[in-house]
Amino acid sequence: MEWKNNLSSMLGIIYPIVQAPMLGITTPEMVAAVSNGGALGSLPIGNIAPSTARTLIQQVRKLTTKPFAVNVFAYDIPISPDQTSFDAMQNMLQGVYTRNGLGVPPIDLKTLSFFSYKDLLPVLIEEKIDIISFTFGIPDAAGVSLLKQSNAKLIGTATSLEEAVLLEQRGMDVIVAQGIEAGGHRGSFLADSFPQVGVMALVPQIVDRVKVPVIAAGGIVDGRGVAAGLMLGASGVQPGSAFLLCNESQATGAHKAAIAAATDTTTRLTRAFSGRWARGLTNTLIAAVEDANVDILPYPYQDALTQPARKASREQDNPSFVAMWAGQAAGLAKERLGAAEILQQMISQTEQLIPSLAATTNNAAAGSPGNHS
C-alpha cells in the first residue's frame, strides 16, 4: 500500500492537530501557545485590514518560532444590496436595539467598503507565511500561483465532496473537511448548495476521492474526537470549540458562560449575524432577525450591519447581541485553562487511544483500508 500523505511532515508539526481559526476569538497568544505545543495554531485575518493583519502576524512571530497558519476568507465581494433592502434590515435592527436599551449608531450603506482577500496576499508573501488556509472559497488562479511561488502550503475548506474535489483541482495542498457539527461559519462556497454532512460521513468519502491530506473538522473537542477523526482516514483534525474557553480566547464572559452550559442541541445554524450560515448559541439578535419578515442581506453586508451592535454588546458583556459561535460538542470544552494545557490534555487523551500520536498519521494511513492507491 502506497504511502499517501503525511500532514505533520508537510507542515512541520509534531501532532496532527490544527487549532481552528476563529475570527474575533483567536488571539496571537492562542496561536503561539498551540504552535509551541507542537500542533498548528491558525491566525484568522479574514476581512481584516492588511496593516492590522501584518501587526497580528508579527505578534505571533514574537511569541513562537514554530510553524503556524494564517486564515483568509477567499471570496469575491458581491454587489451591494439596494438601499431599500439595507434600510429595511437596519430599521428592524434599530427597533430591536432600542427595545433592548442598546444604543447603536446607524450605518450609511454608501460608506461601507470591504477588503478583498487579494489585498492580503502581498502581506502574506512579504511576511513569508508558509501555511495559508482559506475559508468561503478558493483564491483565483493568479493568487494560487503567486502563493505557490513563495512556497506556501495552501489549505482549502470543504463542506462537501464536490467542494473538496474542486479545491484539489485548484491546487490546494491540504483539505479541511468541515462537518455540520462545526461551530462558527460554514465554509460552503458553491452556489445553490448548502451541504449539511456530518464528519462521520464526510471525511471518509473525501479521503477516498482526493489525493491530498484531509483534516477533519467539526465536533472534535477532546482526544476521543481526535482519535475518531484519524480513524476515519483524516491525516489531521481541526478543533475549534475546544479553545473557546481558554485563557487566550477573546470570547466574552457571557459567551464563555453560555458555552460552559451548552449541550448537544443548544446551537443552531443561522444567517442572522453575517449573511452566511454559521453555528452558534441563540440569543436576542438571532431570534429578532429570524422572526422578522425582512430579507437577510448577503455577506459581508449583513455582517457589517450587525457589527456595531456586537461591539456594543461585547463592551457591556451582554450576551444578547454578541455572535456566540459554538460547535455541537462545545459543551465538552474545558474552562479556565491555557491553550497549551488544553492542547496537552487533548494529546494525552488521544495517546491513551492511539499510542504515539506523533507518528499516528503514518501508522493510520499505512493501515487504512480507505487508501485505495
Next chain:
Amino acid sequence: MEWKNNLSSMLGIIYPIVQAPMLGITTPEMVAAVSNGGALGSLPIGNIAPSTARTLIQQVRKLTTKPFAVNVFAYDIPISPDQTSFDAMQNMLQGVYTRNGLGVPPIDLKTLSFFSYKDLLPVLIEEKIDIISFTFGIPDAAGVSLLKQSNAKLIGTATSLEEAVLLEQRGMDVIVAQGIEAGGHRGSFLADSFPQVGVMALVPQIVDRVKVPVIAAGGIVDGRGVAAGLMLGASGVQPGSAFLLCNESQATGAHKAAIAAATDTTTRLTRAFSGRWARGLTNTLIAAVEDANVDILPYPYQDALTQPARKASREQDNPSFVAMWAGQAAGLAKERLGAAEILQQMISQTEQLIPSLAATTNNAAAGSPGNHS
C-alpha cells in the same frame, strides 16, 4: 479506572457491531447472516401484525442459533387526522400518481387501523426474544417491567442527550446514539424538538452522561467508521446503509442503483413518506409532497396513505414512489455481496485500525478518557 460496560458480553456477541433494523429492507436472512458472523442482526417488526412478526422471528431462528435483536416502534398512535386534511393529501397524491401513470387505489380513512407496540410484546415474550430495540420512543412502565421480567435486554434509540438521559431513566440497558448522518427514520421522540446532531458531537456527550453502554449510529459504513465510533467512547456501532446493497436486502433494483450512485449530499431529510422525519434519496413522491401546499399527515397516517404507491412502484421497480432510505455515507456501501461478506470486510478493515476488535470494547473503555468513573 472502573470498567464501565461491555456490550459484547452483555449481548453475547463477538464483535460490537449491530446491523441496523431497516423495515422493508432487512430480511430474516440478513439478520441471521450478521448474527452468524459474530455481530448482532436486528429484525424490524415495527407496525407489523403480531402473527407476521412471529413468523419472521421463527424464520430467523431457523437460520441462526446466535443472539439477534428484534426492533419495535415504541410510540402511541396519535388521534386520526380530520377527513378534510386526509382528503387534501390523498387528492394531491392521486393527481401525482395519475400524471406519472401509476394506478393506485384510494384509501378510506375510516378503514385505517394500526397495531400498537403493546400488541407485539406478548409475541416477544412467548418467543423468548432476549434483545429488543426500540425506535420512536420508550415503552411504558408496564411494558418495560414485563420485558425485564422475561430477562430481555432493552435498547433505546436517542437522537439527543436529553433523549438518552430519559431512556436510561426509564430502564433501557443500552442506548443507540443516532446521529444526523443516519439513513431512514430519525428516532427522535420528544415533542417540539428536532435534534440534528452529528455522531462526532452526539456520542461523547451521551457517553459522558449515561452509565449504560452506548452504540454509535449514523455514517458508519466501513471499518473506518466502526473504529471512529469506538474511539468516541461508544461500546458498539450500528451500521445500516452498509447492508442496503447486500444480496439479502429487499431494496429494489432501482433503490440499489441509486444508492450505488449516491454521494455525501444526495440524501435529504423528509416527512413526505411517513409523516416522520427520515433520510433518503429524493424522488418524485418527495418532491411532489414537499412542493405541494398541503399539510403532511402525522405518522402513521401519512405512512399508510403513501403505502399503496410504494408497493405499486416497487412492483414496477420504479424509483419514483419507493422510499429510498439512505444515510449520508451510503455511497460507501459495497455491492453484490452477501451480508456475511460485508460484515467480514468491515471487521477486517476495523482490525487494521484497532487490532483485536473482538476485545475492543474492553480495551477502548479501559483506555477511554471519557469514562470519568
